[in-house]
Amino acid sequence: MNQLQEFVSLLAGTFDNHVQLADFEARGVTGYPAARHVNTVLNDRIDGLPEDFNGVFMLEESDYTVNGRTNPMPHLFLFTLEPDGRVKLTSYDMPAGYTKETFRAESLGRLRYQDLTPSAKFTPALYEKKDGGWEGGSESMFTPVLKFKLWERFTSDVLVVSESMEMNGKRTFGYDQPLEYRRCQ
DSSP states (O other): OOHHHHHHHHHSEEEEOHHHHHHHHHHTOOOOOEEEEEEEEOGGGEETOOTTOOOEEEEEEEEEEETTEEEEEEEEEEEEEOTTSOEEEEEEOOOTTOOTTTOOGGGOOOEEGGGOOBOSSOOOEEEEEETTEEEEEEEEEEETTEEEEEEEEEOSSOEEEEEEEEETTEEEEOOSSOEEEEEOO
């Protein structure tokens, strides 16, 4: 198994943070969402991929539930292997014709490679193999005053994800502790 296949195998599947939430509840920690990721490799649903294409497109269907309200947040990512052995995550814009509610693997039609557009706002994240897992992230300036920070660590046991938004240097979104996703059985 090459590095990219190993990396993608850690991410593909269904994950949630119910174990972390139970721990938080036992300790009286509140304010964290019930979160779920369904990560689906999409290469077989994309028409027109170049013959020598070595990347992996993945749809990440994220749902965050707070106070009984669920907010869907789907993302299309391309993972590629860099010459130095790191894995690069490039975020893509949602294809035309979809909404955050309808961009789901179960209802996804065929996509055309030439219609897929990398996000102009997101700085690609780089991950390197470290201590039995993969870790990395990026910082993106969505506007001159709005910064998005991403840091993640993936192992066979857990996906640890820290995301935050800062407006003029003050955090407007994010949590004190990263969310911990475990594979659903």
